[in-house]
Amino acid sequence: MTSKAEQTASKTTDAEPKFYLHELREHSQKLFGVKPEVFDGAVLGMKDIQATKTEVKKRIDAFLKKEVKQ
Template identity: 70%
Template sequence: MAIKDETATEKSTVKAEEPKFYIHELREHSQEIFSVKPEILDGALFDYKDIKITKNEAKKRIESFLKKEVK
């Protein structure tokens, strides 16, 4: 039983952290990466404070931004 616990712990620590990219680089390639214009990325990341972000986090923010109701 102890062997299984050690194996589970090893697998969880092996999971690599997702790479972060500079926002300006993602903006330059937003059409190719996310299929949106750079202006959409700007709006989605308007309140984001860091200069780097993962692609998954940016994609989540873009999807959330596009679903917001226009007032």
């Protein structure tokens, strides 16, 4: 059973247009406030060649919160 928040998030994601990752990368500074290199790290391993801005933003936020290993 899913909660209302999950259903709302699912509907929002479904209605949101998808873009090719290379297009989002070209505008990563303007859209997400990160350099293309950070964008590359965040989407590394994504199997889909298209994604919504929301999906990519979540991946970037998670990527930036990762602990740096020394």
